[in-house]
Amino acid sequence: MDGLQELVEEPTRTGSVPGVVALVATGGRREVAVAGVRSLGGAAMSRDTVFRIASMTKPLVAAAAMVLVDRGRLGLDDEVRRWLPELAAPSVLRTPTSELDDVVPAERPITVRHLLEFSAGHGLVPQFDAPVVVALQERLHQGPPEPQRIPAPQEWVARLAEIPLVHQPGRGWTYNTGADVLGVLLARVAGTSLSQVLADTVLDPLGLHDTGFSVPAGSRDRFATSYRADDSGDLVQVDGPDGQWSEEPAFASGAGGTVSTVDDWCTFAQMLLAGGQHAGRTVLSTEAVRQMISPQNRAEPGNLFLQDQAWGFGGSVDVSAGQLWEVPGRYGWMGGTGTAGYLYPATGTVAVWLSQREMAGPADLATVGRFLTAVARPGR
Structure with a gap:
């Protein structure tokens, strides 16, 4: 060139x-x-x-997920609660900038497809001072990568389960966190x-x-x-x-x-x-x-x-x-x-x-x- x-x-x-x-x-x-x-x-x-x-990591991990789909280890429309029971009954914010206790129940389960397409509801919104963004940054270290500061997967998912979804599963787009959830799910599917x-x-x-x-x-x-x-x-x-x-x-x-x-x-x-x-x-x-x-x-x-x-x-x-x-x-x-x-x-x-x-x-x-x-x- x-x-x-x-x-x-x-x-x-x-x-x-x-x-x-x-x-x-x-x-x-x-x-x-x-x-x-x-x-x-x-x-x-x-x-x-x-x-x-x-974040150039995200395509690599998505490809890993699709290999497991090709191998029949999981399906795109499988519910993630099979492997991530911590996320079986999430709550959902009334609006993306609502306080963390202003929630309604999730209307449908989260699926593998939702994680891949960033529609599960976990993630960052453009309003960086929104309570959900502050919680994701403080509790899960969502932001610039600092690998040695992030808790182990079991604790990480437990913390995530305490943070509401930004929107109903399958009805929006939220950035970043879904790829981390996907990574935990792949490890549990494979048992490694x-x-x-x-x-x-x-x-x-x-x-x-x-x-x-x-x-x-x-x-x-x-x-x-x-x-x-x-x-x-x-x-x-x-x-x-x-x-x-x-x-x-x-x-x-x-x-x-x-x-x-x-x-x-x-x-x-x-x-x-x-x-x-x-x-x-x-x-x-x-x-x-x-x-x-x-x-x-x-x-x-x-x-x-x-x-x-x-x-x-x-x-x-x-x-x-x-x-x-x-x-x-x-x-x-x-x-x-x-x-x-x-x-x-x-x-x-x-x-x-x-x-x-x-x-x-x-x-x-x-x-x-x-x-x-x-x-x-x-x-x-």
């Missing part, structure tokens, strides 16, 4: 991010550009640098950890050796340090190579807990583009892939998280081109740690952008947006 190296170098020259690795793949060709450093004052960035990919489920269903079949919920000691020299900007714009370290991803967490977050590389995530996306095939074997059925990357649910118009696009299973699906970087049919998602990954079925293209500064506002989105615009509209 013309200008890819310049796109990754520009934000590192201005100091807005320490480093970037970006990839654009079409057909059998992968183009990769690298700039900057893994940590301030540290080693140069490299193609195999490992990043905290945050989510880390093992993801390895068995997706990572090992695809050979994604740098993707997971922790970074082994032998790979930490390739692990980027993460940063956020303080009020003055200076970069402040959030987590280092020997920090929160140095050991397996008690709670593996299906919403945002994995690390990966540009090549690993590209391999995953290319499997989806190939209808679930990889290296001559079937990882996912064609029907499972179709459902994942097709519109399944919509948020209310103007929703801060989804804007006016749709949600598939695990990622957004563009249904309009409201922004220059949006292309109808594009599937994928961004991560709040400064990452983005999308696949474009119409052109067979994959685009991955990995950096290590948390996104905090329009300027951060604009940096990634320039890259995605160049992919969607070459020459613009």
Whole structure:
């Protein structure tokens, strides 16, 4: 792609991010550009640098769920209370901003499909001061990934059960928490950890050796340090190579807990583009892939998280081109740690952008947006 190296170098020259690795793949060709450093004052960035990919985890865990559906271990319309009895009788807020005791009973059970399409009612709403958002952040640590702070799954689900749903199951769209619930459910279905489920269903079949919920000691020299900007714009370290991803967490977050590389995530996306095939074997059925990357649910118009696009299973699906970087049919998602990954079925293209500064506002989105615009509209 013309200008890819310049796109990754520009934000590192201005100091807005320490480093970037970006990839654009079409057909059998992968183009990769690298700039900057893994940590301030540290080693140069490299193609195999490992990043905290945050919400780019969601498509991976959705794919794991669909593998279990393909294997007959669970069905999309199965009620989750079979495995999550804590969620058998949830209460529902009268309005998304109601106090936590202003509730009515749920009118129907939560299903696996509801978790995948983010319609179960668990999750964040755009009003960040709403009591339910405050509760999710304080009790469940919904927000920037901090894996070692989240309680173990049994306690986490017990806490979740005390927080009302934002809307009736199947009658709305709420962000993030459904992916964590899905991760707990998959572990209980399989009788093991989510880390093992993801390895068995997706990572090992695809050979994604740098993707997971922790970074082994032998790979930490390739692990980027993460940063956020303080009020003055200076970069402040959030987590280092020997920090929160140095050991397996008690709670593996299906919403945002994995690390990966540009090549690993590209391999995953290319499997989806190939209808679930990889290296001559079937990882996912064609029907499972179709459902994942097709519109399944919509948020209310103007929703801060989804804007006016749709949600598939695990990622957004563009249904309009409201922004220059949006292309109808594009599937994928961004991560709040400064990452983005999308696949474009119409052109067979994959685009991955990995950096290590948390996104905090329009300027951060604009940096990634320039890259995605160049992919969607070459020459613009």
